[in-house]
Amino acid sequence: MSVPRTWADAEPLRLAGRPRRLVPLVVGYEAVAESVSVHGGSSFRYLMEPVTAVAVVFDEGWALIDGGFDPARVRDRDQRVASFDYENYAPIVPAGDPLVDQVAEAGLDWADLAAAAITHAHFDHTGAARLLGPSQPLLMQAREWRHVNEVDDARMAFLFIDDLVRPGLSIVLLDGDTDLAPGLRAIDTSGHTPGHQSFVVELPDRTVVLAGDAADLHRNVVECVRCGSTVGEHGAERAASAIRRLAELDARPGVEVWPAHDPEWGPWREVVESRR
Numbered sequence: 001m002s003v004p005r006t007w008a009d010a011e012p013l014r015l016a017g018r019p020r021r022l023v024p025l026v027v028g029y030e031a032v033a034e035s036v037s038v039h040g041g042s043s044f045r046y047l048m049e050p051v052t053a054v055a056v057v058f059d060e061g062w063a064l065i066d067g068g069f070d071p072a073r074v075r076d077r078d079q080r081v082a083s084f085d086y087e088n089y090a091p092i093v094p095a096g097d098p099l100v101d102q103v104a105e106a107g108l109d110w111a112d113l114a115a116a117a118i119t120h121a122h123f124d125h126t127g128a129a130r131l132l133g134p135s136q137p138l139l140m141q142a143r144e145w146r147h148v149n150e151v152d153d154a155r156m157a158f159l160f161i162d163d164l165v166r167p168g169l170s171i172v173l174l175d176g177d178t179d180l181a182p183g184l185r186a187i188d189t190s191g192h193t194p195g196h197q198s199f200v201v202e203l204p205d206r207t208v209v210l211a212g213d214a215a216d217l218h219r220n221v222v223e224c225v226r227c228g229s230t231v232g233e234h235g236a237e238r239a240a241s242a243i244r245r246l247a248e249l250d251a252r253p254g255v256e257v258w259p260a261h262d263p264e265w266g267p268w269r270e271v272v273e274s275r276r
């Protein structure tokens with residue numbers, strides 16, 4: 001495995017111009033207790049939450065935010081049993097390779113992918129690392145990378161290190177808020193995990209903030225309620241700051257915060273309803 005580089009030492013991303021459009025992608029599902037998504041929510045009620053990703057398309061080139069599960073882990077029985085042996089948890093990946101298929105249907109070429117960025121390292125977000133070439137870095141926060149490497153029991157922390165430790169994968173580490181390209185900025189929304197980040201995308205007609213799991217549901221944003229699942233001693237308080245930051249952005253004119261796992265959120269629903 002190559003040693004991760006810092007953003008300061010990395011080449012600029014192969015993106016030109018500005019973000020022109022977003023392509024929402026639904027790449028799987030998972031049943032999640034409401035209390036995991038919403039602090040104070042029910043631990044009895046389960047939601048069938050979409051696992052999502054977004055392609056950010058520039059004048060030239062595109063970037064991928066998150067990437068769902070690696071379908072091989074779900075399709076192969078031995079891998080599935082070894083990977084997802086959690087109480088009350090089942091990953092769902094619809095037929096085909098939803099990420100690869102939807103990217104192709106959007107008319108995007110993997111050769112034009114400049115980078116993939118993950119909001120955080122949970123296994124329902126790291127699956128796109130398998131598709132990256134050596135010149136297509138995976139961007140994550142340095143604090144997340146440290147967490148991945150320091151955690152005692154990776155599986156119980158919902159981390160599949162094998163997704164991130166691949167020959168030829170180049171990892172680039174960000175340190176807090178970072179301008180990635182004109183119109184694309186990573187912002188610190190830690191708490192759900194130690195290095196959780198969200199992405200601010202300035203489109204021609206509006207600004208979209210891809211919240212990741214700092215706001216699984218739109219309800220987190222409108223009610224300003226933090227996520228239910230946090231990591232570490234200061235996780236809950238950081239997650240509370242993160243949701244305040246996202247709610248404040250959402251209140252600005254022309255800004256929309258997109259919750260990563262909300263089954264009712266329009267862009268994800270449109271993807272689901274357009275497919276058979």
Ligand SMILES: [Zn+2]
Pocket residue numbers: 122124125213260261
């Ligand atoms: Zn997630």
